[in-house]
Amino acid sequence: MPKIPLNWLAEYIDLVDPAPEAVAAALVKVGLEEEGIHGGAVSGPLVVGRVLSILKEEQSNGKTINYCRVDVGEHNDIADGDPAGPVRGHKPDHNDTFPPSRGIVCGAHNFVEGDWVACILPGGVLPGPFPIGGRKTYGHWSDGMICSAKELALGDDHAGI
Numbered sequence: 001m002p003k004i005p006l007n008w009l010a011e012y013i014d015l016v017d018p019a020p021e022a023v024a025a026a027l028v029k030v031g032l033e034e035e036g037i038h039g040g041a042v043s044g045p046l047v048v049g050r051v052l053s054i055l056k057e058e059q060s061n062g063k064t065i066n067y068c069r070v071d072v073g074e075h076n077d078i079a080d081g082d083p084a085g086p087v088r089g090h091k092p093d094h095n096d097t098f099p100p101s102r103g104i105v106c107g108a109h110n111f112v113e114g115d116w117v118a119c120i121l122p123g124g125v126l127p128g129p130f131p132i133g134g135r136k137t138y139g140h141w142s143d144g145m146i147c148s149a150k151e152l153a154l155g156d157d158h159a160g161i
Contacts, residue, residue, distance in 0.1 A: 042152055044124025044132070047072045049146075051115050052101050059138060066109065067140045069101040075121055076100040105142035110160030117161055118147045127153040 006023060009015065015023060024034040049070040058064045104119065111117060120126060121144040122134045134143045149155035 042120065042124065042126055045075060045121040046124060046147075046152075047075055047119050047121065048116055049073075049102070049119045051111060051113050051117060052099065054111075054113055057138065063107070064109070065138050066106045067138070068104050068106055068146065069099075070104050070117065070119060070144075070146070071099070071101045072119055072121065072144075076102060102143040103141055104144050104146055105137050105140050106146045106161075108146065108148065108160040111146075115161075118152060119144050120147055126151055 006015070006018060006020060009023070010018065017023070017026075020037045024037055028034055049072040052069040052071050055067040056064055057067060102119075102121070120132050122132055124132045124144075126132065126145075126147070132145050134141060136142075145151075146161055148159075148161055149157050
């Protein structure tokens, strides 16, 4: 069965609702079969970062999260005026503790300090669509997401990073 990219289809027909699920439903209504909707493009700031530090914290629900400091080069941002308010390790007065980097909360445990990881930053969108924004979670400001191959629609491995 051929795969049809939505941007190619849009060159030939007017997509009233360009959401993949809506297009698939419309194609089924006219008698075509839809076997599956696959991924989508990642948009926005997708970068490679180096994990500078990992702070493992067990939560009250039993889950252990990693608060990571990730050096994403020119995309580092520890600007004042953080919408999360004062969050440990995120303000400019903590530069001695954390060099320029982004704080990212991550649930995966198969990476270590010094590893290079794929990160999508606020403003990016993962396949789904799943928009990424900065937010306060587990007591930290998470300023992006460390991504697995599956989250980037590059493969089926979702066992970790």
